[in-house]
Amino acid sequence: MPQTDSMNSSVKAVSDKLSAAPGGINWFKYASPQTFYPLAGRLIPLFAWPALLLFAVGLYVSFFVAPTDATQGDSYRIIFIHVPAAWMSMIIYLAMAFWCALGMIFNTRLSFMMSQALAPTGAIWTFLALWTGALWGKPTWGAWWVWDARLTSELILLFLYLGYMALVAAMDDPRRADRAGAVVAIVGAINVPIIYFSVKWWNTLHQGASVSMTSAPKMASIMLMGMLIMALAAWAYSIAVVLVRVRAIMLERERNTDWVAQMLENRP
């Protein structure tokens, strides 16, 4: 395919330039599926096992070390999944938009596969942020759901994830699906700062940020510790699961390439 060749050569030209820089790592090497596939395979256990350990420690701290809250009682323990889930929902969306932008700029097909592997995990975290939020809202606010800025923009995030996934799945030509999906992912990224700052910009029922760079944390340090351990666990878990999924997507989309044939050949 001449089109692909010219794309590859333009990528190669940029990559040569980058690697010519003194001390520079050739990142484009990892943009090729045949290099990334085995690397991802080696990385999975390095994230999966720490995720399991961090979840175990995080749950222990959440229930047995952190004390009962003076005002909210034990209902506050939902925070240990609610906040990490909400963080992941936003971070994964930004990562998705980032890979889509890279894919659009450099024409690297792996970037789009990364984005498609991230979407279901991001959608699950978004759902969990909303679900745990509803279960926390009922005892503390007296309502499962209110149409305020924070909740509504998070719900829009869920629809953006689902829309992206549906659009990519609906198109037969993978290269067209990549580009159409990328437009949704990149345009939708504007929603992420809206979610984040919604509690400042609008008068909402939702409380302000629990952790911020500019002020001291508003919660007891052991509670904060539990939440951060759970957040780290969520990070490690998400990376592991996304790497497994991206490998599956790579196998499916690259099934007719030489590197897949070779990889199957080398299997015992």
Add this chain to the structure above:
Amino acid sequence: MNWASWGDFWNMGGYGLYVWGSYAVTLVCVFAEVVSVRRQFSGQMVRLLRVRRATVRGAGNETET
């Protein structure tokens, strides 16, 4: 220790439904996602290996006859 007994623990100070409802659904989602991605991967692998075996056998037959 926060809890005097298991009953105390499950009761969560009267918020059991909300707290356990959150944690249970999270566990179910995480478990389902892990199972689903592993299935997706091994499904692709099995399919590719089957196709390869079929083509290798096909090529073998051709050379024999």
